[in-house]
C-alpha cells in the first residue's frame with residue numbers, strides 16, 4: 001500500500017486492522033539474550049529453562065532441635081510412661097557430617113538443619129525429652145512415627161527437575177529459588193530499550209515551576225514505568241518543544257534504541273509536526289494514523305528499520321490506553337515475556353451510558369461489590385484525565401455500533417491490575433476535603449476504603465440501590481430548604497457530618513465586592529452588566545439551588561457555563577475567566593479569594609440501614625463522633641456542632 005493512502009488522518013481504521021498493519025512489519029520475538037548476575041536479575045525475563053543441578057535439601061535434614069533416633073525406640077512413650085535411650089557422644093550441628101551410626105537404643109544430639117545420621121529415622125524434639133543426670137542417657141516422653149521431623153533430600157527441589165521456565169519474569173521469589181540452586185548468574189533476554197519523550201510547548205517536567213496554562217508531563221512518567229513493568233528499559237529523552245528540527249533530532253536519537261514512543265500533537269492531521277517528522281521515515285514509515293477507538297483515535301503507528309515508532313495522543317488516558325493496546329504486546333514479545341493473561345469479571349452497569357457511534361469505546365470503570373454481584377461505575381472524567389486510569393479497576397468495551405447501554409445492562413469488565421482488591425468500606429458520592437481526611441484516618445486504622453467521586457445525586461442513588469456503605473452528600477431539598485435528610489427514603493440513615501459555609505467568592509480588592517454585604521455585592525454584580533462575569537454550577541447541585549435563589553430569575557453573563565465543583569468555580573475567578581461565583585469558604589481560602597458568607601450547607605453521610613451494623617461502618621461512626629475528629633474538622637474550616 002502506498003504511504004500516502006495510509007497516512008490520511010481521517011482514514012480511520014479499525015483496531016484490528018491497525019494492529020495487523022503494525023505487527024506485519026515487526027518481528028515479534030526476543031531481541032537477544034545476556035547473562036546477568038543474580039543481584040541484577042530482578043524483573044528480568046529468563047531466556048532458558050532452569051533445571052535443578054542439585055537436590056534441595058541436599059541431604060536428609062532434621063527440622064527441629066532434638067535427638068535423632070529410631071522411631072521404634074519411642075513406641076508407647078508418653079509423659080507418664082517414659083522410655084530411655086543412650087546418647088552417642090556426637091553433636092550434629094548444621095554442616096557437620098555424621099560419623100556414628102544410630103542403632104536401636106541409641107540417639108544422637110542434632111540441631112535444626114543438621115544432617116541425619118545413618119540408622120536414624122526420626123528426630124525427638126528436645127521439649128519431649130529429659131536428659132538424665134549422668135548426661136549419657138535420655139528420657140523419651142513422646143512416641144514418634146518414622147520420618148517425623150525429617151525433610152528428605154530432594155523433597156523441596158529434585159535434581160533434574162525443571163524449576164523455572166524461559167519467559168518467566170523474575171521476582172524476588174524466583175530469585176530465591178535460583179540462589180538455592182547455587183546459581184550466581186542467569187541467562188535472561190535483553191531488555192528492550194525504549195526511547196520516550198513528550199512534545200508540546202506547554203509541557204513542563206515535574207519538579208520545574210508551572211507557568212499559567214502549562215501542564216506537568218505525566219505521560220513520560222507513566223509510559224516509562226509501564227515500559228519497566230513490561231520488562232523493558234526506558235530511555236528518557238525529556239520534553240521536546242514544538243519545533244520540527246528539535247523533534248527530528250529527538251526522533252533520530254530515539255531510533256538508536258529498540259523502540260520510540262512519544263506523546264502529543266497527533267490529532268491535527270497532515271499539518272502536524274510530530275506526524276510530519278515521523279512521516280519522513282521510510283521502510284515502511286507510518287502504517288496507521290487514526291484508529292476507530294475511544295480513547296485513542298489520533299494514535300499514529302509507524303515502523304522504521306524494524307523498530308516501532310508510536311505517537312500517542314497527548315491526553316493522558318488516551319496515551320496510556322493506546323500504549324497498552326498497540327505497543328505493550330510488541331514490547332512483551334521483544335522482552336521475551338508470554339502474552340498477558342487478561343482477566344475479566346462480570347458486572348452490572350448501574351447507570352445508563354451513551355457511546356459514540358463508529359468508535360470502539362473503552363469505558364474505564366470502578367468496581368463495587370454488591371449483594372447482586374459487582375457494579376461497574378463509569379469513572380466519568382474523559383480522556384484528558386490522569387487519575388481515571390490510576391483509580392479505575394478495569395474497563396468495558398462498547399462495540400463500534402452500540403450507541404447506548406441501559407442502566408442494569410450486564411457487562412464484562414477487563415481488569416487492569418492483578419485481581420480485584422476487595423474493600424471494607426465503599427464510599428460513593430460527593431468529594432470533600434473533610435471526607436478525604438476521614439478516609440485517611442480509616443485507612444490508618446487498617447480498613448481498605450474505596451472511594452468513587454460521582455457527586456451528591458450519584459451517591460444518593462448508589463445508597464438507594466445498596467451499592468455503597470456510605471454516600472457523602474450536600475443536596476438541598478428545594479421544597480423545604482433543608483439539606484439532605486428530606487431526600488432520604490426509609491431504607492437509609494443519615495450520619496450527621498458538618499457544615500460548609502457557602503459564599504460569594506471574588507478576587508480580593510475588587511471594589512464591586514470588597515467590604516460589601518451580600519445584597520449590595522449582588523446588586524453591584526448585576527448592575528455592572530457585561531463587565532461582571534459569573535461562573536455557574538451544574539444543575540442538581542446544592543450550590544446551584546442557592547445561586548438560583550439569589551439570582552431570582554436574573555441571568556448575568558457567564559450563567560450558561562456550568563462548572564461541576566467548588567474548585568472549578570474558585571479557579572475561574574482566580575484566573576479572571578469570571579469575576580464571581582458561589583463556593584465554600586475552605587476552597588476560597590485555598591485560592592486566596594475574598595468571601596462573602598451566604599449560607600451554611602450541610603455535608604452529611606448517608607448509609608443504607610441494612611449495612612449500619614457492619615464493623616467498618618461502626619468504626620466510621622466512632623471516628624466521626626470522636627472529639628479529636630471534630631476538632632480536626634474545625635481546624636480545616638468546617639462547622640462542627642453538637643451531634
Ligand SMILES: Nc1nc2c(c(=O)[nH]1)N[C@H]1C(S)=C(S)[C@@H](COP(=O)(O)OP(=O)(O)OC[C@H]3O[C@@H](n4cnc5c(N)ncnc54)[C@H](O)[C@@H]3O)O[C@H]1N2
Nearest residue numbers: 198215216217218219220264265266267297313314315318
Ligand atoms: N478538532 C479536533 N480536535 C481534536 C480531535 C479531533 O479529532 N478533532 N481529537 C481529540 C482527541 S480524540 C484527542 S485524544 C486529542 C489528542 O490530541 P493530541 O495527540 O494532538 O495531543 P495534544 O493536542 O498535544 O494534547 C492534548 C492534551 O493533552 C495534554 N498533554 C500533552 N502531552 C502531555 C503530557 N506529556 N503529559 C500530560 N498531558 C499532556 C495537552 O496539554 C493537551 O491538554 O485531541 C482532541 N482534539
Ligand code: MOO
Nearest residue numbers: 295296297318383
Ligand atoms: O481519542 Mo481521544 O483519546 O477520544 O480522547
